[in-house]
Amino acid sequence: MARAMPIPNITALVAECWNSAETQARELLAHRYFDKDEEFITHLFHGEFRVAVEGAAGAGAVKQAFLTDLKSHFPELRYSGDLERLATGISATAMLHPREVEGKTCGDLGLVLIRPNVNTHRFAQSMLIVDQDYRRGLLCQAKIKRRMSRRHNAQWGCFTYNQRKLLPDRMGYLALLLYEYEGAQRWSLLPSQ
Secondary structure (H helix, E strand, C coil): CCCCCCCHHHHHHHHHHHHHHHHHHHHHHHHCCCCCCHHHHHHHHHHHHHHHHHHHHHCCHHHHHHHHHHHHHCHHHCCCHHHHHHHCCCEEEEEECCHHHHHHHCCCEEEEEEEEEEEECCCCCCCEEEEEEEEEEEEEEEEEECCCCCCCCCCECCCCHHHHHHHHHHHHHEEEEEECEECCCCCEECCCC
């Protein structure tokens, strides 16, 4: 299996979409939805993230970011039309996992990026090896910090038995999305960690 081509510009674009989605979700929660649970917040965040990712893809930003990554990785081909053709058709999708899917993946939501993986041939640097249907993803498991009670300090939600069993094998593409409210009224969500 060929090593994955680095994609720092795509990664930065996804991070921008993530940050935008988080900001929008936090604003909606602060102004309209107080003291909501993990599932509600995850649905809200996913909706904002999906809109941001689809907007970036529709505006051509995903393709442009990948083209920039290709030109950076293959500077000798930066003026070639081949790189433009390789960047066409790239897709990024944010997905919410319904409960039955979450039970299998142990993730609440995910991001799937379908793009070509492009590398130079081991023995002939002028030859490119292209895996046209290269898929990579990010799996997110959400947890919320629970309320403080008289007997207990606030604690993070626990992992289920299935999550404890399956998540260690997914560490290479797993992110924890941690929600925490500011203050006892639980009106304002802190930035995710």
